[in-house]
Amino acid sequence: MGKYFFTCVLALAAACAQAGVGLTQLPAANGDGPVTVFYPADGTDAALKRGPFTIKALQDAPPVRGNGRLVMISHGSGGNPWVHSDLARTLVEAGFTVAMPQHRGDNATDPSHPGPDSWRLRPAEVSRAIDAVSRDPRFAPLLSLDKVGMYGMSAGGHTALSLAGGRWSPAAYRDHCVTNIAEDFPTCVGLSARLRGDALDGVKKAVATGVIRERYDDATWYVHRDPRIRAIVAGVPAAADFDPASLASPAVPLGFVTARKDKWLNPRFHSDRILAVCKTCTVIADLPDGGHGALLSPPPPIDVMGEIAQDLLGDPPGFDRSAMPAVDRKIAAFFSRHLVP
Incomplete structure (x- = not known):
C-alpha cells in the first residue's frame, strides 16, 4: 500500500510538472470585446509575442481538467490581458481556468471612455464573459460555474467592488473630485494631465473640476450582482465613489491588495x-x-508609456518586484479556500 501510494504521488507530481498553460481567445460578440482565456493544458509552453510582451503558453491547446473553477480578471484603464498574465499563470497552476474580458472603451486598443462611462458597463461585461465561457464546448464540460472567482485591478478593482455588492454613482465621483482635486488629481483626470507645482496647476484644477461637474451629474446608485461570483479580490481599486456602507458586509468573501x-x-x-x-x-x-x-505583472515596458503613465505606474524606489509572485500565490490561495471544492 505504501509503495503504491508513493508511486501514485510521483505520477501525480510528474503530471503536474508537465502541465502547461493554454491560451485562447473567444471572439467578440454582441458588442462586447473578445475574452482571453488561460487554462490548464498538457504540453510544454512556448514563447508567444503579444505586442511588447513575451509570455509562455500553449496557443489554442486542448484544455485538460483542473479544479473545475473559473476566475475572472477585470483589467485596469487602458489595460490588456498580458499585464495580468503572471497572475493568470499562478491561478492556472493552482487548477483554475482564467478569463479576461476586454472592457469596451477602456482598453489598450480603445481608451476612449475611461472612468464612470466604463464603470457602468464593466460588471455586466464580466457576467457576459462568464456566459461566453459556459457556451464554449472546450470549457463547458470541465467547469462548474456555480462558484466563480473575480479579480480586478484599478478600474477592474472598481468592477470587483461592484460585484461584491457595492453601490456607486457618477455624482459621488464628481463630489469626490470637486472636493479633493488637489490631493487626488490622478484619479480625476487620469493620464490627460498632471500637476507640476507651477502656475498652471490652478488652471488645470479649475478646468478638470468644470468638466467633471458638467459630465457627471447622474446621482443614480449603480449596482450589479451575479450570483455565480462567490469570492472577489480587489487590487488597488478605484473606490472613492462607492457608498462605504454598501460594502460594510460584502455579499461574498472580499480580499484586498x-x-x-x-x-x-x-x-x-x-x-x-x-x-x-x-x-x-x-x-x-x-x-x-x-x-x-505593482500589480501589473509583467509590467509594461517603460518605453511604451508616456511621461505621466511612467510616473503613475513606475515602481517607486525601494520596491522589490521579486515579492510579487508570493502575492500572486496568496491571491490563488484565497480563491482556493473559498471556491474549491
Missing part, C-alpha cells in the same frame, strides 16, 4: 475608506513600498 505608495489611486481615498468599515474583508497583501503598477 493595497499599495502604500500608489500615486494614481491614493489608498486614503480608495481602498482604505472601504477597509475602515468592512467587517469581514481580508487584506491579502499590503505593499509598503508598492506603487499603482
